[in-house]
Amino acid sequence: xxxxxWWASESFWRKTAVWVTAGMLVVLIFLxxxxxxxxxxxxxxxxxxxxxxxxxxxRLNPKRGFMEPIIGDDAPLFGTRLDEVEAEKLxxxxxxxxxxxxxxxxxxxLGNGAYYAPDLTKAWLDQGWGSELVRxxxxxxxxxxxxxxxxxxxxxxxxxNLNITEKEARGIVAFLKWMASIDTNGFPHNFKTIxxxxxx
Amino acid sequence: MKYSKTxxxxxxxxxxxxxxYFVVAIILFGAQLLFGAIAGAQYLHPGLxxxxxxxxxxxxxxxxxxxVWMLYGFIGSVYWLIEDEAxxxxxxxxxxxxxxxxxxxxVTVVVAVYLLVQIGPGxxxxxxxINEGREYIEAPRWADIGIxxxxxxxxxxxxxxxxxxxWTGIAGVxxxxxxxxxxxYLAGMFYTPNISIDQYWWWVIHLWIEATWEVLVGCIMAWAxxxxxxxPRRIVQTWLYIEVALMFGPGILGLGHHYFWIGxxxxxxxxxxxxxxxxxxxxxxMVVHAVYDAGKxxxxxxxxxxxxxxxAHAFGxxxxxxVWGFMHTLPQINLYTHGTQWSASHGHLAFFGAxxxxxxxxxxxxxxxxxxxxxxxxxxxxxxxxxxALALLNIxxxxxxxxLLVSGYEQSFIERAxxxxxxxxxxxxxxxxxxxxxMWWRQFFGYATIAGYLLLVWDLxxxxxxxxxxxxxxxxxxxxxxxVSR
Ligand code: HEM
Ligand SMILES: [Fe+2]
Numbered sequence: 001x002x003x004x005x006w007w008a009s010e011s012f013w014r015k016t017a018v019w020v021t022a023g024m025l026v027v028l029i030f031l032x033x034x035x036x037x038x039x040x041x042x043x044x045x046x047x048x049x050x051x052x053x054x055x056x057x058x059r060l061n062p063k064r065g066f067m068e069p070i071i072g073d074d075a076p077l078f079g080t081r082l083d084e085v086e087a088e089k090l091x092x093x094x095x096x097x098x099x100x101x102x103x104x105x106x107x108x109x110l111g112n113g114a115y116y117a118p119d120l121t122k123a124w125l126d127q128g129w130g131s132e133l134v135r136x137x138x139x140x141x142x143x144x145x146x147x148x149x150x151x152x153x154x155x156x157x158x159x160x161n162l163n164i165t166e167k168e169a170r171g172i173v174a175f176l177k178w179m180a181s182i183d184t185n186g187f188p189h190n191f192k193t194i195x196x197x198x199x200x
Numbered sequence: 201m202k203y204s205k206t207x208x209x210x211x212x213x214x215x216x217x218x219x220x221y222f223v224v225a226i227i228l229f230g231a232q233l234l235f236g237a238i239a240g241a242q243y244l245h246p247g248l249x250x251x252x253x254x255x256x257x258x259x260x261x262x263x264x265x266x267x268v269w270m271l272y273g274f275i276g277s278v279y280w281l282i283e284d285e286a287x288x289x290x291x292x293x294x295x296x297x298x299x300x301x302x303x304x305x306x307v308t309v310v311v312a313v314y315l316l317v318q319i320g321p322g323x324x325x326x327x328x329x330i331n332e333g334r335e336y337i338e339a340p341r342w343a344d345i346g347i348x349x350x351x352x353x354x355x356x357x358x359x360x361x362x363x364x365x366x367w368t369g370i371a372g373v374x375x376x377x378x379x380x381x382x383x384x385y386l387a388g389m390f391y392t393p394n395i396s397i398d399q400y401w402w403w404v405i406h407l408w409i410e411a412t413w414e415v416l417v418g419c420i421m422a423w424a425x426x427x428x429x430x431x432p433r434r435i436v437q438t439w440l441y442i443e444v445a446l447m448f449g450p451g452i453l454g455l456g457h458h459y460f461w462i463g464x465x466x467x468x469x470x471x472x473x474x475x476x477x478x479x480x481x482x483x484x485x486m487v488v489h490a491v492y493d494a495g496k497x498x499x500x501x502x503x504x505x506x507x508x509x510x511x512a513h514a515f516g517x518x519x520x521x522x523v524w525g526f527m528h529t530l531p532q533i534n535l536y537t538h539g540t541q542w543s544a545s546h547g548h549l550a551f552f553g554a555x556x557x558x559x560x561x562x563x564x565x566x567x568x569x570x571x572x573x574x575x576x577x578x579x580x581x582x583x584x585x586x587x588x589a590l591a592l593l594n595i596x597x598x599x600x601x602x603x604l605l606v607s608g609y610e611q612s613f614i615e616r617a618x619x620x621x622x623x624x625x626x627x628x629x630x631x632x633x634x635x636x637x638x639m640w641w642r643q644f645f646g647y648a649t650i651a652g653y654l655l656l657v658w659d660l661x662x663x664x665x666x667x668x669x670x671x672x673x674x675x676x677x678x679x680x681x682x683x684v685s686r
Contacts, residue, residue, distance in 0.1 A: 010369065010434060013441035017373075020445045024452040031453075031471070032400075039396040039463050046396050046463050092393035097322025099333030099391075105256035110399055110462045111539035113335055115611075116243070116255045118626040119539055121461075128623040147251070153627030156246040160254045168322045179395055185469065187461035188621030189535050 041088075045183040049087040052077045052177045058125055058193050066186025072198050077174055078136055087174070094175030097168040106159075109179070111187060117159065124173075124180035125193040132196045136173060143169040208570065214283040214290035214361075215569065220300055221276030222563055226657060228269035228307075229556075233650050235262040240643045257318050260331070260338050261311065266551060267336065268307055273559035274416055275354055278374065280566055281423045282358060288365030292357040299353040306346045310339055327391060334398070336405050337388050344389050351382045369437035373444060374419045381412045396463030403458040409551075410479065410521070411451040417517075417558050418443045421490070421510065424561060428507055429497045439489050446482035450475045460531045461538060469531040476529040480522030490514035503568050503576045505586040505663070509561035512594060516553020524549050524601070536616040541638070542608035549601040552593075560593075563660055571664035581666055585659040592652030599645030607638030 006012050042048040047069075055072035076082070082090065098104070104113035107120050128151075129135040142149045144166060146159035164172070208219060239258045242248050249258075283290055290296070313330055320326030327333070328341045339347065355378050362371040384404040392398050422436040456472020490511060501507050524546040528537040537543070564586075568576055611629045619625025629635055 004438075008438065010438045010441065013438055013445060014369070017441045017444040017448070021448040021452070024448060028452050028455070031467075035400065035459070035464050035468075036397065038465050039394070039400065041394050045465065046394065049393070088393065093322055095393040095395065096324070096327070096391070100320045100322045100326035100330070102256045102260065102319055102331060102333045102338070104333060104335050105260045105338075106254075108539040109395060112399060112402075112458075112462070113539070114256070114259055115539065115541055115544060116259070118623045119621055122621075123623075126623050152246075153624055154631050155627055157627075157630070158246065158250065160251040162319060163321075165321075171322065175393075175395075182396060182463040184461045184463055185466055187535060187538060189616065190620035192620045192622055 047071065047178070047181045048084060049091045049178055050082060050084045051181045052087055052091065052174050053081050055196055055198060056124065056177065056181045057196065057199070058122060058180070058191055064186070066189065067191065068183055068186070069181045071181060072196075075197075077177055078170060090171055090174040091178045092171075093168065094171030094173070097164065097172055098175060101162045101164065110182075110184060117157070119188060120176060120179070121184060121188060122180050122191050122193070124177045125191065127192060127194045129194055132194060135194065139173045139176070140166065140169040143172055207572065211569070212283050212289060213293035214279045215566070217290070217293065217296050217300060218276040218280035219566060219570070220297075221272045221279065222566055224304055224307075225269045225272035225276060225559065226563070226660070228265045228272065230653060230657070231311075232262055232265040232269060233646075233653055235259075235265065237643075237646050237650060240639070240646050243639045244643060253315070254318075257314060261314055263336060264314075264338060265311075270413075270551075270555050270559065273555075273562065274413075274420075276566075277420050277559065277562040278354075278358060280562060281420070281427075282361050283365075284427070285368055285370055285423060286362045286365030288361065290357065291360040291364055292353075295353055296357050299350040302346065303350040306343050306350075310343050313340070314338075324391070334388075334402055337402070341389065344385070348382060348385060351378075351385070355379070355382060368433070369440065370419050370422055373415060373440055377412050377415045377419070381408065381416070384408055384412065399462045400459070400464065403455060406455045406458055407452070410454065411448055413555065414447050414451070414482075414517075414521075415444055417513070417555065418447070418486075420558055420562065421486070421513070424506070424510055424558075424565065425490070425493050427565065428501045428503055428510070429493055431493045431497070435493075439485075442485060443482050446485060447479075450478035450481070454479045454529075457529045457531075457534065460534055473530045477526060479529075480518070480526050483518040483522035487514045487518045501577075503564060504578070504580070504583075505576055505590070505659075506561045506564035506568070508586075508590055509557050509564065512590065513554065513557035513561060516549065516557050516594075518553075520546070520549030520551070520553030520601075536612040537608065540608050540611040540616065541604045541635075542612060545601050545604035545608050548597055548604065552597040556593075560656065564663075567660050567663060571667070574664045574667040576664060579667075580664065582659075582662070585655055586663065589652050589656040589659050592648055592655060594652075596645045596647075596649030596652055599648060600642045603638045603641035603645060605638075607635045607642070610635040610638065
């Protein structure tokens with residue numbers, strides 16, 4: 001077999017493959033540590049679960065050039081203030097219900113999931129709930145009986161009845177409220193929010 | 201009916217196992233298409249199976265069947281080629297056989313529970329027993345553990361066989377790749393209320409399909425080119441290393457294109473955009489490699505359907521993953537396409553082009569052996585069957601891809617750009633005329649795909665049966681052919 005130039009030889013590319021892979025893995029591991037620190041609940045980008053005690057806005061930040069969540073005054077969910085532990089428990093029960101009911105195979109969360117139903121990233125802030133005063137109750141009622149309370153906006157698509165209990169529904173609402181407070185680098189872009197007290 | 205040339209009993213242990221895996225893969229492929237057709241129909245007739253077999257269940261079965269049949273296909277392919285590559289008989293046939301039956305039983309139970317139980321109350325038990333509710337890795341936790349055990353057995357069989365026999369370049373890449381594949385799966389098994397952390401790890405999926413699976417099919421491709429064309433080992437192995445370097449180089453940090461909008465820091469916009477934009481490079485290289493090799497041998501080979509599917513793989517991988525992936529991988533574009541039918545368009549062409557195609561090529565290689573090694577070339581009777589199966593499957597998937605792309609564009613414009621992604625905006629896009637048209641065309645091409653599948657199954661069941669070429673005929677394998685037959 002005639003000799004190949006070094007840049008076409010098997011051993012050169014074997015070494016390159018090994019070093020490139022190892023190098024990139026190291027970078028990824030380093031970035032992972034940094035990122036996980038920055039997205040742990042209670043960080044700047046991902047607020048603590050007790051944020052459900054506050055009003056959450058989604059507004060344009062001209063400096064960053066996109067919309068970001070703003071945390072406002074007290075507005076406890078279902079009128080009850082929760083401490084951090086209780087809040088986490090409630091949000092977690094919502095998250096667990098969202099998984100057990102397989103919501104993600106119709107909806108998207110943070111834009112990931114299926115495309116048969118609307119994105120839930122900022123569902124808490126959606127104008128569809130009417131007004132701030134009735135939102136929480138509307139959401140709970142809808143989740144427990146979507147067949148009756150759902151609106152297909154002109155499609156025949158309706159959410160099925162998933163046997164969600166009132167307790168589970170409250171957890172889901174808490175989870176959605178908390179999720180709306182995550183800084184998602186401006187996704188979804190230009191979202192039009194429900195009017196809330198304190199809006200300019 | 202007598203299968204005169206199907207000499208399954210005379211196959212070597214590895215190849216016997218491979219055939220079993222292939223059969224289940226073909227069945228699950230059919231299930232994938234059936235449930236895909238139902239899911240597509242539900243977009244058009246939302247009342248279909250409402251509150252009995254809802255879209256979320258149908259889509260989950262559609263996607264899980266696909267991931268699992270492809271894994272079966274890959275395991276089968278590795279079992280098929282390992283004895284030729286290691287030049288020794290498979291170590292651990294009994295264990296491998298056991299793993300096959302455990303895995304198949306587990307898959308059956310999981311699907312039955314998906315269909316019959318569907319959902320549970322919001323507690324840990326539901327995630328352990330029914331489904332985990334995370335896209336692509338819905339399998340309940342008990343099944344995760346079973347899958348990992350079966351993968352470990354597979355991994356043991358593969359590395360032990362190479363250890364006993366011959367250790368080649370392909371062997372090295374394959375074994376390391378399987379370690380990464382199993383390790384990634386383990387990393388996905390946990391629960392957290394924090395959706396950002398959840399989705400950070402959830403994208404182990406990316407490192408599967410855009411790194412470890414790509415390299416796995418690279419190994420299969422390398423072996424198949426040697427097997428079909430007699431391409432020298434030095435060349436295919438050098439290409440394999442180049443591919444690994446070009447794939448893992450950008451592909452690992454290309455992961456960042458899933459970290460634009462899930463709460464992760466802004467530096468991912470730059471890193472993810474830059475590295476993932478480089479991901480198509482190895483896919484171009486693969487096209488060059490496959491077409492050049494085939495051309496260099498004047499496309500002379502004894503298995504035309506397999507060769508055609510390998511070429512389809514090279515192009516499908518390039519277009520589906522490379523071009524369709526690139527189109528929405530920059531954050532400036534992804535802000536509008538994220539979470540729309542765009543992703544579905546890309547997903548269809550990428551999975552089919554990159555992974556379905558090469559599995560089908562391996563099925564043709566296997567079935568040739570089962571029919572007593574008769575040539576599958578221009579003298580083959582009923583050749584229209586494989587040609588039409590190839591055409592219908594490719595046109596069907598490409599048609600679906602283009603239809604979904606039109607719908608995806610409409611959705612991005614209307615829902616994302618104009619309406620700002622509210623619920624009302626979502627439905628405004630879903631009822632837009634051109635969006636709906638796209639959905640109808642997707643359904644039409646979906647049926648074309650199913651027709652292609654049925655033809656494929658028929659062809660695999662019958663191809664070469666009426667050929668009475670002696671097994672060791674005048675036209676043997678190409679000259680460079682490494683020792684295959686035992
Ligand atoms: C054979 C390899 C590939 C397969 C099978 C594949 C498959 C998929 C699938 C199924 C999704 C949808 C995820 C979801 O939202 O549920 C996806 C997303 C994506 N893929 Fe790929 N892909 C491949 C390669 C690539 C490559 C090489 C690129 C870049 C050049 C790419 C870019 C993207 C992007 C940007 C998304 C994100 C969509 C979003 O969530 O906004 N993909 N891929
Ligand atoms: Fe990706």
